[in-house]
Amino acid sequence: MKAVLCKAWGMPGTLVIEDIPSPKPASGQVVVSVKACGVNFPDTLIIQGKYQFKPEMPFSPGGEVAGVVKEVGEGVTRVKPGDRVIAFNTWGGFAEEMLVDADRTIPMPANMDFVPASAFVLTYGTSYHALKDRAEIKAGETLLVLGAAGGVGLAAIQLGKAMGARVIAAASSDAKLKVCRDNGADEVINYGAEDLRARIKAITAGKGVDVVYDPVGGPYSEPALRDMAWKGRFLVVGFAAGDIPKVPLNLTLLKGCSIVGVFWGSFTKNEPEHNRENNWELMAMYAAGKIKPHIHATYPLERAAEALNEVLNKRVTGKVVLTT
Numbered sequence: 001m002k003a004v005l006c007k008a009w010g011m012p013g014t015l016v017i018e019d020i021p022s023p024k025p026a027s028g029q030v031v032v033s034v035k036a037c038g039v040n041f042p043d044t045l046i047i048q049g050k051y052q053f054k055p056e057m058p059f060s061p062g063g064e065v066a067g068v069v070k071e072v073g074e075g076v077t078r079v080k081p082g083d084r085v086i087a088f089n090t091w092g093g094f095a096e097e098m099l100v101d102a103d104r105t106i107p108m109p110a111n112m113d114f115v116p117a118s119a120f121v122l123t124y125g126t127s128y129h130a131l132k133d134r135a136e137i138k139a140g141e142t143l144l145v146l147g148a149a150g151g152v153g154l155a156a157i158q159l160g161k162a163m164g165a166r167v168i169a170a171a172s173s174d175a176k177l178k179v180c181r182d183n184g185a186d187e188v189i190n191y192g193a194e195d196l197r198a199r200i201k202a203i204t205a206g207k208g209v210d211v212v213y214d215p216v217g218g219p220y221s222e223p224a225l226r227d228m229a230w231k232g233r234f235l236v237v238g239f240a241a242g243d244i245p246k247v248p249l250n251l252t253l254l255k256g257c258s259i260v261g262v263f264w265g266s267f268t269k270n271e272p273e274h275n276r277e278n279n280w281e282l283m284a285m286y287a288a289g290k291i292k293p294h295i296h297a298t299y300p301l302e303r304a305a306e307a308l309n310e311v312l313n314k315r316v317t318g319k320v321v322l323t324t
Contacts, residue, residue: 001022040151046090064085067084132163226251
């Protein structure tokens with residue numbers, strides 16, 4: 001099978017494409033014939049050795065795929081060969097076949113195609129876990145989404161609306177904010193041209209926001225934290241800006257607010273049954289037309305480096321997908 005391989009830490013251009021043996025499933029595992037694979041910001045980090053996990057080389061990046069079960073290992077009863085599934089892992093997806101634990105597969109709804117399916121689990125799983133489990137967001141509350149035009153950002157907008165929140169989307173350009181509006185944002189802030197704090201105050205009439213969803217970090221975290229409502233929840237999702245901010249902890253005292261970590265990958269491993277419940281709820285929302293992945297572009301597997309560079313350089317709204 002063909003696979004995109006990382007053989008040394010580096011930028012996307014250092015990846016190579018090679019023919020390697022097909023994987024064989026051990027007990028409890030399945031092999032999925034990959035039809036599409038979502039491209040995510042963590043993929044740009046894992047190939048540089050900057051992610052929380054450092055796989056043994058060589059490895060294929062890519063954490064979420066949609067495809068057809070090719071083979072199952074001993075004891076697997078959850079799925080069978082021929083089943084259409086979404087599968088998720090920390091790496092291994094940029095290939096024609098992916099080896100994954102059977103427990104990390106989800107049956108695909110009949111009305112879902114492979115491309116949107118491959119752009120679903122990580123972004124919506126992360127955002128739903130953040131808003132439902134970590135923020136416990138309630139209908140009528142105000143949600144501020146930073147980096148709102150990215151994959152997890154657009155998922156957070158859609159989910160926030162589905163959960164009854166008033167959603168403010170913040171992004172770096174008017175073009176990105178148009179996409180946010182198209183995906184349900186009630187209000188928008190161009191933090192590349194406007195003062196973030198002044199706009200939050202104007203939109204909320206000085207009350208502040210109840211929940212901040214922050215996958216960006218960098219210079220926007222502290223200003224957003226300073227404009228939280230009483231008992232607000234600040235969700236730490238990631239650091240796409242590159243810098244991990246250091247915030248004055250007295251702000252949590254003054255606001256009576258919480259800074260809450262969101263690490264979906266660890267959640268899926270520590271609370272697999274809870275994660276499965278979330279996935280079923282997300283599938284029901286998809287079937288009801290409440291959420292839908294925004295696909296920026298698709299690329300063939302051979303252009304994986306180009307797709308990763310698009311994500312790395314923040315030229316993507318929503319998700320990029322590789323197809324085999």
